[in-house]
Amino acid sequence: MREIIDMAALDVGQSGYVTQLSARPAMERRLMDLGLVRGTRVTCMVKSPAGDLRAYLIRGALIALRRADAAGIQLERECPATGGAAP
Numbered sequence: 001m002r003e004i005i006d007m008a009a010l011d012v013g014q015s016g017y018v019t020q021l022s023a024r025p026a027m028e029r030r031l032m033d034l035g036l037v038r039g040t041r042v043t044c045m046v047k048s049p050a051g052d053l054r055a056y057l058i059r060g061a062l063i064a065l066r067r068a069d070a071a072g073i074q075l076e077r078e079c080p081a082t083g084g085a086a087p
Helices: 025-033
Strands: 004-006 015-021 041-047 053-058 061-066 073-077
Antiparallel strands (some): 004 073, 015 041
């Protein structure tokens, strides 16, 4: 069974694969321009002390997003044991 979470729920070091974007049209276009399309692997790399900003590794680039923006991105959580998507 696969686990779907929003990107804001990833802890540092956790990864997942994009399944869906849900944002205002301008923000959705911007996220797609950054490479956040279905199947893209995303890894949470750094969390700010206040917790609102997080930096994610997306297609080789480190991108910072606010929690509210990351919450609109649905991911299939990566299974830690196999390194692939959860069954």
